[in-house]
Structures are given as structure tokens and as C-alpha cells.
Amino acid sequence: MRPVAAPLEPRAVVVLDTRPVEEPPEVAAAVTQVVRVGFGVVAVALDVVLRSLEGDRHGPGRGDRRSPVVDLADIVVGTAWGAARLSGRVALTGSRLASPVVAVVVRPPGVPAQLQLGNRLGVLAARWRRDRPGTVLDVERVVSAVVDQIDLDLLAAQVLRRLDTDTLATGVLRDVDLDRLMSDALDQLDLTQVVLDRVDLGRVIARALEQVDLTATVMDNVDLVQVAEYVVTAIDLPEIIRESTGSVASEAVRGLRMQGVDADAAVARAVDRLFFRRANRRTPEETLPPQVADGPDPARDPG
Amino acid sequence: MTTVPSGAGRARPHIDPVPVEARPIQGRRAGVVTRTAANVVDFGITVGVLLGGYAAWSAARFLVEPAHFSWPAPPFLAILAAGSVVMGLYFTCAWATTGRTYGDHLLGLRVVNGRGERVRWGLAAVRAAFCLVVPIGLFWSAVSRTNRSVQDTVLRTYVVYDWTTRIHRPGAVGTPT
Numbered sequence: 378m379r380p381v382a383a384p385l386e387p388r389a390v391v392v393l394d395t396r397p398v399e400e401p402p403e404v405a406a407a408v409t410q411v412v413r414v415g416f417g418v419v420a421v422a423l424d425v426v427l428r429s430l431e432g433d434r435h436g437p438g439r440g441d442r443r444s445p446v447v448d449l450a451d452i453v454v455g456t457a458w459g460a461a462r463l464s465g466r467v468a469l470t471g472s473r474l475a476s477p478v479v480a481v482v483v484r485p486p487g488v489p490a491q492l493q494l495g496n497r498l499g500v501l502a503a504r505w506r507r508d509r510p511g512t513v514l515d516v517e518r519v520v521s522a523v524v525d526q527i528d529l530d531l532l533a534a535q536v537l538r539r540l541d542t543d544t545l546a547t548g549v550l551r552d553v554d555l556d557r558l559m560s561d562a563l564d565q566l567d568l569t570q571v572v573l574d575r576v577d578l579g580r581v582i583a584r585a586l587e588q589v590d591l592t593a594t595v596m597d598n599v600d601l602v603q604v605a606e607y608v609v610t611a612i613d614l615p616e617i618i619r620e621s622t623g624s625v626a627s628e629a630v631r632g633l634r635m636q637g638v639d640a641d642a643a644v645a646r647a648v649d650r651l652f653f654r655r656a657n658r659r660t661p662e663e664t665l666p667p668q669v670a671d672g673p674d675p676a677r678d679p680g
Numbered sequence: 681m682t683t684v685p686s687g688a689g690r691a692r693p694h695i696d697p698v699p700v701e702a703r704p705i706q707g708r709r710a711g712v713v714t715r716t717a718a719n720v721v722d723f724g725i726t727v728g729v730l731l732g733g734y735a736a737w738s739a740a741r742f743l744v745e746p747a748h749f750s751w752p753a754p755p756f757l758a759i760l761a762a763g764s765v766v767m768g769l770y771f772t773c774a775w776a777t778t779g780r781t782y783g784d785h786l787l788g789l790r791v792v793n794g795r796g797e798r799v800r801w802g803l804a805a806v807r808a809a810f811c812l813v814v815p816i817g818l819f820w821s822a823v824s825r826t827n828r829s830v831q832d833t834v835l836r837t838y839v840v841y842d843w844t845t846r847i848h849r850p851g852a853v854g855t856p857t
Binding site: 645658 | 709712714786787788825826827841845
């Protein structure tokens with residue numbers, strides 16, 4: 378990144394120009410690249426044409442013999458490729474030899490800088506660099522307009538129809554790290570929340586239970602004896618049985634006790650009425666040791 | 681095979697064996713009717729014990745002198761003394777061990793001290809003697825606003841409804857219900 382000084386103001390700050398610096402390419406390398414691209418285009422075009430011809434020739438029962446047209450095309454293109462390589466070397470050598478002369482011609486000594494051809498060319502190049510982003514934007518606008526006019530859905534459908542999706546899927550499965558892809562995707566998702574929001578868990582569980590023999594699963598996987606021992610221990614079942622059978626199991630005993638309780642209450646009400654008492658008796662539970670330990674207030678307790 | 685988690689540190693659930701209709705009265709002081717009924721049962725037991733002793737004594741006499749056997753005729757005071765001893769021991773042992781005589785058990789009662797615990801041997805013996813000397817003191821529980829007899833008032837004991845079989849030892853933290 379290249380630091381660029383902001384205009385000098387009292388509160389000026391230095392901002393960093395994040396635009397990449399584009400170095401002008403070497404002329405020889407650029408020419409070489411252009412030539413290679415040109416040959417690449419020719420090769421692709423020839424490949425398309427020759428493949429169509431080969432498709433016609435390799436029809437049913439025609440065998441796999443190489444077409445002479447292909448050989449002829451390879452000879453022509455190979456000759457042109459060799460000539461281009463030779464021309465490139467000659468041009469490279471010539472440019473190296475001519476570069477001092479060109480330098481003198483472009484920037485002749487004794488000529489004012491404003492009148493030097495090199496400087497004029499530099500100005501033109503700088504102007505082009507300045508205007509180039511605008512032209513790129515124009516291209517993007519044109520491309521966008523063209524794309525807007527195209528039915529991308531139809532285009533995609535046609536592309537997909539012509540694609541060998543099996544091969545494509547195989548290639549994707551071979552080249553893509555699906556584990557890492559899924560892991561990254563899951564890292565960005567709150568999967569639990571997604572499931573809670575979008576899955577009918579009751580229905581899922583109901584369907585799962587329909588397909589699973591839960592009883593058999595429990596019988597096979599759970600130590601029921603251990604569970605039973607745990608429950609019996611947790612609720613102290615022996616103590617419950619002992620209490621139930623030892624004290625309150627008999628209906629006769631239970632009835633006798635309840636009748637005794639009712640009789641106690643009846644007698645207490647009768648006595649209280651006899652002594653014109655209005656307040657209920659104070660018979661608190663003896664489960665409150667602090668109050669019971671000291672006993673009720675003697676002043677209010679005639680007993 | 682799934683294992684059952686350890687129950688360590690988990691509170692044990694309490695399942696109350698007492699019928700629902702009787703739960704509200706558990707731990708409350710009993711009235712005169714149930715206490716009298718329990719004492720009647722205990723009195724019957726005492727009479728039964730005396731009759732058993734009398735039968736054993738008679739059988740022993742018959743075995744020793746069958747030719748001159750006659751039914752023993754103990755004086756009333758001896759019967760009264762024997763009955764008092766039997767009943768006193770019975771009350772003392774019952775109250776000091778389980779907190780209840782058989783009559784108390786039948787009527788769902790328990791004798792506890794002021795802290796709601798089982799009474800100690802000494803207090804049980806004193807209470808048993810008090811009950812034998814002043815049995816009429818029981819009926820003060822009908823008059824008392826706190827359902828306490830004379831013995832309970834003096835000795836600071838209580839007779840409560842307790843349908844469970846748990847024994848509440850002296851000094852132990854707990855409730856009688």
C-alpha cells in the first residue's frame with residue numbers, strides 16, 4: 378500500500394491508498410503473451426471444428442482412425458507456432474540491439490523535455506491509465522445490460538442440460554473437501570436453534586417411535602434390574618411397605634382412628650361451647666420444635 | 681447396556697403412607713376421646729396380663745398340690761399393686777422405646793416431649809407413675825385449650841396424632857410425622 382498525503386489542513390490525516398500499483402509490462406513479455414493467447418484461441422477454435430468433424434467421421438461403424446484434416450491442421454498450426462517463436466526471438470534480439478538507438482531517438486540530448494517524443498508518449502500513456510477505469514466501467518455496464526437481456530434461467534437450464542452432471546458431481550466430490558465444507562457451514566449455523574425452529578419434533582419423535590419397538594429396545598439396552606434397585610432404594614420402598622402394612626393398612630383401624638379424631642373434635646367443641654369459648658383450640662403440630670419446646674403461653678393456657 | 685446414575689446427593693422422595701384425609705391432623709395434639717380409648721385398650725391388656733399371671737399362678741399351685749388345690753384369692757390391694765406395677769412397666773417401656781403403647785398404636789397416637797421427640801426413660805417412668813396415681817388427670821385434656829392432660833402440663837409432654845411407625849429418638853432432629 379502506498380501512503381498518500383492528504384491536503385494540508387489543521388486536522389489532516391494520512392490515508393492509505395489501497396489501490397494496487399500496476400506496473401507497465403515489459404514489451405517483449407506482452408508481445409509473447411499476446412501471441413500465446415492468439416494461438417490458444419486458434420487452438421480452441423480448431424479443436425471445436427475438428428471435434429465436430431471427428432464426430433461425423435466416428436459415427437457407428439467408422440472406426441477410430443485419425444483424420445488427415447487433423448494432421449494437416451496440426452502441421453499448419455505447428456509451422457505457424459515455430460515461425461512465431463522464431464519471430465519472437467528475432468524481435469527480442471532486435472529490440473535489445475535497437476533499444477539504445479530508440480532511447481536516443483525518443484529522448485534526444487539537447488532537446489527540451491517538452492519536445493521530447495518520449496515525454497509526449499509518457500503523457501499519452503498516463504492519460505490512458507487515468508481513463509482506463511472509466512472504460513472498464515463502461516464495459517461492465519454494457520455487459521450488465523447484455524446480461525439483463527439474457528434469460529439466465531433458460532441459459533442455466535440449457536447449460537445444465539448439456540452438462541454431464543454425473544461427471545461434474547464426481548469431480549466435485551473428488552476435488553472438494555466436503556468434511557471441511559460441512560464443518561465450516563455448521564460452524565456458522567446454530568444448528569440446534571434451526572432444528573428447534575423448523576422441525577416438528579413431536580411429529581419426528583412420534584414417527585420414530587412408530588418405527589421403533591421401544592419396549593424391545595429398553596429390554597435389550599437397559600439394565601432393568603439395576604433401574605428397579607435404584608428406584609426401590611431412592612424411594613425407600615421397604616420403609617413404605619413397613620409403614621403401610623404396620624400402621625394404616627387395615628380399614629378397620631383406619632376407620633377407628635378417624636372416628637376417634639372426629640369424636641375428639643366433637644367433644645372439644647362441646648366443652649368449648651360449655652365454657653363459652655369462641656376461639657379454636659391451640660393444638661399446633663409438634664413439628665415446630667422452637668414453639669413447642671417452650672410450650673404455649675402459660676398465661677393463656679389453663680391446662 | 682445403560683447404567684443407572686448414582687443417586688448420591690439427590691434428595692430422596694418422600695411418599696407418605698398416611699391416608700390423605702388424615703394427613704392434616706398428623707402431629708396435632710390428640711383429644712380426650714382417642715386418648716381414653718387408647719387407655720381402655722391398655723387397661724384391657726393389663727387385665728389380660730394379670731389374668732394370665734393369675735392363671736399361671738393357679739396352674740403352678742395345682743401342679744404342686746393337686747389334692748388340696750383351691751383358687752387363689754389375693755387381696756384387692758395386692759391385685760391393685762400388681763396391676764400398677766404391670767401397667768407402670770408397660771407404659772414406661774412403651775413410651776421410652778416406641779413412644780406408644782398398643783392402645784396408642786391402635787388409635788394412632790404417640791407420646792412425645794416438648795421437642796416432638798420420643799421421651800426418655802426417666803420421663804417415661806415419671807409419666808407412667810403420674811398416670812397411675814392421678815388417672816383422672818387424663819380428662820383435663822377435654823377441658824384444656826391445648827388438649828393437654830395434667831400429666832402433660834406438669835411434665836411438658838404431648839400426645840399427638842401420629843399414624844406412622846417412625847420412631848423419633850431423643851436428640852434427633854426430625855418431626856414426629
